[in-house]
Amino acid sequence: MAEYKRPNSEAEFKKNFKQKKPLMNDTEAYYEASRCLFCYDAPCIQACPTSIDIPLFIKQIHTDNITGASKTIFDANWLGNACGVVCPTGVLCEGACVYNHQDVPPIQIGRLQNYATNKTIDAEKVIFKVGEPNGKKIAIIGAGPAGIACACEARTLGYEVNIYEAKAKPSGLTVYGIAPYKITNEEVLKEVDYLQKQLGFNIKYNNAINSKKELAGLEKSYDAIFVGVGLGASRYLGLDGEDKKGVVGAVEFIEELRMKHHQIKVPAKVVVLGGGNTAMDAASEAARMGARKTVLAYRNSKDKMGAYPFEYDLAISAGVDSLFNVTPIAITGNGKVEGVKFPKTEMVDGTLKTNMNNTFIVRCDMVIKATGQAKQGHLFEMIDDLDIDSKIRIKINEDFQTSNPKYFAGGDAVNGGAEVVNAAYDGKMAARGIHNWLNK
Amino acid sequence: MIDLSINFGGIKAPNPFWLASAPPTNSGYQIMKAFDAGWGGAVWKTLGVPVVNVSSRYGSVNYRNTRMMGFNNIELITDRPLADNLREIEEVKKYFPNHAVIASLMVESRAEWEQIIKDVQNAGADGIELNFGCPHGMCERGMGSAVGQEPEVLKTIVGWVKEAANIPVITKLSPNISHITDPGLAAVQGGTDSISLINTIKSIVGIDLDSYAPYPIVDGKGTNGGYCGPAVKPIAMHMLKDLAQHPEIGKVPLSGIGGIETWRDVVEFILLGATSVQVCTAVMHYGFGIVREMDAGLRQFMEEKNYKTIYDFAGKALPNVTEWKHLNLKHKVVAEINADKCIGCELCYISCDDGAHQAIALSSDPTIRIPSIIEENCVGCNLCSLVCPVEDCITMVKRDDGSERITWSERTDNDDIPVTFNDDRAGGKGHYVPTPEDALKHRKRN
Numbered sequence: 068m069a070e071y072k073r074p075n076s077e078a079e080f081k082k083n084f085k086q087k088k089p090l091m092n093d094t095e096a097y098y099e100a101s102r103c104l105f106c107y108d109a110p111c112i113q114a115c116p117t118s119i120d121i122p123l124f125i126k127q128i129h130t131d132n133i134t135g136a137s138k139t140i141f142d143a144n145w146l147g148n149a150c151g152v153v154c155p156t157g158v159l160c161e162g163a164c165v166y167n168h169q170d171v172p173p174i175q176i177g178r179l180q181n182y183a184t185n186k187t188i189d190a191e192k193v194i195f196k197v198g199e200p201n202g203k204k205i206a207i208i209g210a211g212p213a214g215i216a217c218a219c220e221a222r223t224l225g226y227e228v229n230i231y232e233a234k235a236k237p238s239g240l241t242v243y244g245i246a247p248y249k250i251t252n253e254e255v256l257k258e259v260d261y262l263q264k265q266l267g268f269n270i271k272y273n274n275a276i277n278s279k280k281e282l283a284g285l286e287k288s289y290d291a292i293f294v295g296v297g298l299g300a301s302r303y304l305g306l307d308g309e310d311k312k313g314v315v316g317a318v319e320f321i322e323e324l325r326m327k328h329h330q331i332k333v334p335a336k337v338v339v340l341g342g343g344n345t346a347m348d349a350a351s352e353a354a355r356m357g358a359r360k361t362v363l364a365y366r367n368s369k370d371k372m373g374a375y376p377f378e379y380d381l382a383i384s385a386g387v388d389s390l391f392n393v394t395p396i397a398i399t400g401n402g403k404v405e406g407v408k409f410p411k412t413e414m415v416d417g418t419l420k421t422n423m424n425n426t427f428i429v430r431c432d433m434v435i436k437a438t439g440q441a442k443q444g445h446l447f448e449m450i451d452d453l454d455i456d457s458k459i460r461i462k463i464n465e466d467f468q469t470s471n472p473k474y475f476a477g478g479d480a481v482n483g484g485a486e487v488v489n490a491a492y493d494g495k496m497a498a499r500g501i502h503n504w505l506n507k
Numbered sequence: 508m509i510d511l512s513i514n515f516g517g518i519k520a521p522n523p524f525w526l527a528s529a530p531p532t533n534s535g536y537q538i539m540k541a542f543d544a545g546w547g548g549a550v551w552k553t554l555g556v557p558v559v560n561v562s563s564r565y566g567s568v569n570y571r572n573t574r575m576m577g578f579n580n581i582e583l584i585t586d587r588p589l590a591d592n593l594r595e596i597e598e599v600k601k602y603f604p605n606h607a608v609i610a611s612l613m614v615e616s617r618a619e620w621e622q623i624i625k626d627v628q629n630a631g632a633d634g635i636e637l638n639f640g641c642p643h644g645m646c647e648r649g650m651g652s653a654v655g656q657e658p659e660v661l662k663t664i665v666g667w668v669k670e671a672a673n674i675p676v677i678t679k680l681s682p683n684i685s686h687i688t689d690p691g692l693a694a695v696q697g698g699t700d701s702i703s704l705i706n707t708i709k710s711i712v713g714i715d716l717d718s719y720a721p722y723p724i725v726d727g728k729g730t731n732g733g734y735c736g737p738a739v740k741p742i743a744m745h746m747l748k749d750l751a752q753h754p755e756i757g758k759v760p761l762s763g764i765g766g767i768e769t770w771r772d773v774v775e776f777i778l779l780g781a782t783s784v785q786v787c788t789a790v791m792h793y794g795f796g797i798v799r800e801m802d803a804g805l806r807q808f809m810e811e812k813n814y815k816t817i818y819d820f821a822g823k824a825l826p827n828v829t830e831w832k833h834l835n836l837k838h839k840v841v842a843e844i845n846a847d848k849c850i851g852c853e854l855c856y857i858s859c860d861d862g863a864h865q866a867i868a869l870s871s872d873p874t875i876r877i878p879s880i881i882e883e884n885c886v887g888c889n890l891c892s893l894v895c896p897v898e899d900c901i902t903m904v905k906r907d908d909g910s911e912r913i914t915w916s917e918r919t920d921n922d923d924i925p926v927t928f929n930d931d932r933a934g935g936k937g938h939y940v941p942t943p944e945d946a947l948k949h950r951k952r953n
């Protein structure tokens with residue numbers, strides 16, 4: 068098990084958060100590309116939410132047409148560079164690669180993708196064309212993957228685009244949420260900068276849209292509005308003692324970590340509540356920040372966990388311990404966290420029951436809540452006639468149009484929380500949906 | 508006990524692994540290293556009139572993940588002083604008296620031939636190889652492949668050499684000719700003791716996309732070079748077989764050259780009639796140590812097949828290499844897919860549909876990626892089994908019972924051959940071809 072020393076400098080931080088999928092060098096990419104079979108109606112393409120023509124871009128890499136490869140990638144997915152490293156490729160494209168059926172390692176599609184786009188971005192190659200201006204304007208709320216993708220596609224169709232973003236940086240959770248051993252801030256921002264330079268969309272930072280008045284203003288000045296606001300803050304659990312010092316939400320913890328790196332201090336003992344990918348990330352990150360003991364606590368059994376097995380393995384390999392079939396009922400401590408009180412849980416006739424006769428306390432100095440994010444319901448309520456479903460997700464039709472025809476939506480705000488690649492696809496398709504609607 | 512030693516037209520060597528005349532045999536230093544590593548003979552880098560070489564000299568064809576799958580050069584013969592070479596030949600023979608040291612020679616006039624033959628004999632060479640192959644530079648001066656392409660001239664020169672020499676003479680042929688048997692026969696008629704082949708093939712390996720010059724580039728320009736390496740092996744084997752099957756040429760020992768890199772290559776050349784092999788590119792790529800793999804593999808093969816010497820199996824494949832007209836027209840195989848092994852790449856489908864006979868179908872259920880054979884359309888061409896990336900997944904299975912056989916030659920004798928385009932006896936009748944609409948319809952899954 069890995070033992071991480073608390074990072075006290077940027078160099079030490081980098082060491083603890085070493086990139087899991089490092090950039091391939093030319094030889095590595097050439098050899099890996101040579102293995103692709105160029106399957107007919109390739110299953111990898113079908114498994115990619117954005118349907119990138121994978122065998123084509125791999126062949127382009129192999130024939131040293133790196134710019135062409137990048138074009139193939141970006142044509143399908145405006146966040147092609149980030150997706151190469153942050154996508155759960157093992158359950159998407161690489162999981163579908165035919166080599167798996169032969170017990171041969173699948174093609175490293177994600178890393179090849181990242182290799183090509185990275186080279187093109189570094190070389191500042193101009194590969195996109197802005198569409199002939201059509202005199203129409205689109206407002207986008209949220210500069211996350213969905214918003215950025217929508218902006219890029221809309222620019223190629225000739226729209227003027229302004230993005231309103233609450234935060235100071237673009238790219239949403241890609242920069243504020245994804246684990247730093249998957250992608251660095253620089254890499255994320257470089258891609259957005261590259262897209263923005265060529266496609267010329269504006270981002271108005273520190274410009275949250277959260278009043279009816281602001282929405283009315285947008286409705287007046289724009290022909291269509293795309294809502295790509297993602298999810299909200301970490302969910303409040305309603306536990307006894309949840310407001311004690313040292314209890315933090317996973318999203319907030321990760322955001323602070325991504326912004327401040329080694330400047331944040333993680334205490335010696337950390338408990339992470341939850342069994343999803345965010346919980347795995349938060350636990351891994353706490354361990355890499357030098358916590359001596361990090362415990363993942365999940366209310367059900369291991370096989371019921373929502374996290375991908377490889378994300379769990381990654382946390383375990385970072386030195387994280389796990390505790391299954393426990394549910395927190397109280398945070399103990401005197402103003403400051405000292406522990407979490409858990410009863411054991413068990414499955415009775417298909418429902419999870421807590422056994423109050425069997426409780427115990429896990430001592431810790433910090434509790435990270437990774438049991439989901441709240442939805443942006445307050446904003447959705449301000450939009451006239453906007454239908455949302457029972458899980459507070461915006462409802463859309465096949466053109467990504469909401470029940471209020473002027474509004475389109477995509478990404479986490481619509482799917483309730485998926486991956487960057489899904490948001491990128493939604494944003495692109497929503498721009499096309501807007502184009503269809505405005506040209507009816 | 509396996510005995511690899513050979514007597515190649517009077518030249519004795521402890522084994523058939525020889526170095527071809529090329530950069531690996533530039534100096535005594537290299538040849539002694541090679542003998543020490545296990546090579547049984549070496550043909551010295553061609554000696555001749557003083558030359559000057561250019562820089563750079565080599566180009567490469569890299570394919571897929573293989574560097575130097577094909578290789579070419581625009582080098583001439585040795586540019587080291589003759590006296591140095593002769594002294595080193597003498598030295599090598601002192602250290603390795605039982606290994607074969609063969610002097611490759613290329614000069615112009617009869618007098619020059621007589622002089623240089625005397626020189627190498629005095630130095631102790633075990634044999635002479637005549638370089639009639641060099642396809643660049645030297646041929647412009649009337650030597651190398653210029654001679655290899657003129658059987659009459661070649662015969663005359665072999666005659667001069669045989670008169671002057673009292674050690675065995677190997678004639679090395681150029682492949683830059685339509686019928687290799689023409690210069691082959693000329694060499695035999697001129698009295699050569701043996702033949703080696705192939706020298707390099709005239710080639711351009713690539714063009715630089717910035718300077719528009721062919722590789723290798725010499726100050727912005729290039730020229731045709733000589734092609735060799737693994738890519739040329741099929742051509743070399745074909746020419747070797749042509750010579751080996753020729754009633755007169757086949758009587759002299761043949762040394763096989765061209766793309767030899769592994770024990771399998773060695774065995775294949777021997778099966779086609781070679782009794783020594785020569786290697787250049789593989790050594791330029793991996794060094795002399797590559798002979799360890801050839802030696803071990805050859806011995807393993809001989810042990811398994813119970814052969815004592817290479818003469819026990821030399822030429823064994825020749826009776827099975829026949830002419831098209833003698834092939835059995837009644838032999839019928841069709842492709843069969845092993846569904847358990849299939850990984851669903853669908854390369855067999857698309858290669859047969861686009862590149863062969865539309866004899867493979869996809870399932871109408873898009874979740875099933877295992878194709879199936881449309882047996883009526885399968886002509887048994889092999890294409891699918893060649894593209895399938897899984898070993899033994901597509902096999903060609905026999906459909907005839909062996910009771911009937913007839914060849915084109917027999918049909919011709921029986922006067923039973925199709926004569927008009929609509930003759931029912933011709934092939935391809937009843938072959939199902941999908942409609943133009945099918946050609947333009949893209950399959951949509953889901």
Ligand SMILES: Cc1cc2nc3c(=O)[nH]c(=O)nc-3n(C[C@H](O)[C@H](O)[C@H](O)COP(=O)(O)OP(=O)(O)OC[C@H]3O[C@@H](n4cnc5c(N)ncnc54)[C@H](O)[C@@H]3O)c2cc1C
Binds near residue numbers: 208249321348478490
């Ligand atoms: C901890 C964590 C780890 C993850 N790891 C991965 C991973 O490894 N791989 C992967 O593919 N996916 C991962 N994801 C999921 C992925 O980050 C999201 O699916 C994706 O970012 C969603 O994109 P989006 O554009 O819909 O929303 P977001 O990325 O959330 O972007 C929304 C943007 O809108 C802005 N915004 C919100 N409200 C307003 C407002 N009222 N006005 C103006 N702006 C507003 C926000 O500031 C933000 O910039 C992870 C998510 C989390 C939480």
Ligand SMILES: Cc1cc2nc3c(=O)[nH]c(=O)nc-3n(C[C@H](O)[C@H](O)[C@H](O)COP(=O)(O)O)c2cc1C
Binds near residue numbers: 785789
């Ligand atoms: C760089 C180079 C130089 C060569 N020089 C000679 C030469 O001087 N004399 C000769 O007979 N053949 C020469 N050859 C041809 C080789 O001896 C050999 O016939 C040919 O390369 C095919 O064998 P291979 O495929 O093992 O390389 C040369 C080949 C190369 C690559």
Ligand code: SF4
Binds near residue numbers: 102112121166
């Ligand atoms: S499935 Fe694998 S081998 Fe086939 S095209 Fe996709 S990456 Fe290449």
Ligand code: SF4
Binds near residue numbers: 866
């Ligand atoms: S053998 Fe040839 S014709 Fe038959 S299925 Fe295979 S590719 Fe098609």
Ligand code: SF4
Binds near residue numbers: 877894900
């Ligand atoms: S080529 Fe082989 S592995 Fe691929 S679909 Fe055909 S039978 Fe299956």
